[in-house]
Amino acid sequence: MSKSLEHSFVELLEKHQNIVHKVCRLYTNNQAAHNDLFQEVTIQLWKAYPKFRGDSKFSTWMYRVALNTAITLYRKSTRRVKTQAFDAVQFKIKAEEYDRTEEQQLKLMYQAIHELNDIEKALVLLYLEDKNYNEISETLGITEVNARVKMNRVKKKLKTILNP
């Protein structure tokens, strides 16, 4: 692959690296796993980059590849611990910035999200990223109606996890 291709790829990834960090944040439980997934996603993005034709936005394409990588690894992984506590340190959340109830609510929410399955996590990620249903459907390769239905189910599921 040519130098200019490498250069443009690394520049784009440097600019949009938060997307990969966000995917890693939802699919991993600790810093080491976060770093591993970040590296794996980077390699997969690089492998897929020559086929990126610019039909969709670079960021949309990145979400798609990153989520696919995370989902594939998540399915392969036997090491994951479903109920492992959310590691607040990892995300550098400063407790003093929240009032106690809000902080507690957020912590429970993150824990609940970690209990969702791989596809549900992808939906939540795109929802948190404030993507509209058209973008969600494009990224996940499902219909808009399907995306809405699935998102509603996820909301219900989160409610059940939070209020058993």
Place this chain on the structure above:
Amino acid sequence: MDELELLKKDWQKNDGRYPKLSYDEIYRMILKRSSSIVKWIFIISLLEFIFWTVISFFLKDNEGMKRFQELDTDMVMIPLAVIGYGILAYFFYLFFRNYKRISATDSAKVLMENILKTRKTVKQYVAFNLIYLVVSVIVVLCVEFKMDQQLISQVNEAATNGEAFKFYATFILIVAGMLILIIGVLLLFYWLIYGILLKRLNKNYKELKRLEA
């Protein structure tokens, strides 16, 4: 769901809190593809081994091989085979170890060292295969000249006609010619497969060195 909206706000507020990797750090990550090249070197060496095992299995029914097997050559051929397989197994282990080390490291320095090691291992592997081929052919010929009655009678016949030198010279020329041809084909094969992989590995090595400088 209120909690989800609260989470959305928090999520977006965290945008600036993720680690910021530099251009060079990301570039190093894509150079990690070295690990997939080394993985392929390991896989191809195994496939090559399987290929030659299958070929030798089919050659077993060949008349020449049958005649050779009828000779009492176990004392020579078994140690030769054991040494050959032993060294091959050691090379597979080295290839696998290189692959594991390369895929497990994040350090550019270790990556570079392992790329150099892999390159050295591949060169030694190719040299071993070629030397082993030549040694095996010489050993087989010595055995044939000592034990194959058909060949011994041909030698004796040539000697009685005063053509022993001509017989040996022709024999050696034919064997050497065939060996050169086979080595040429093997070298071409190694150059095509391992050469291309090593070239890519080399490119990664140079890039890493440039980044380290």
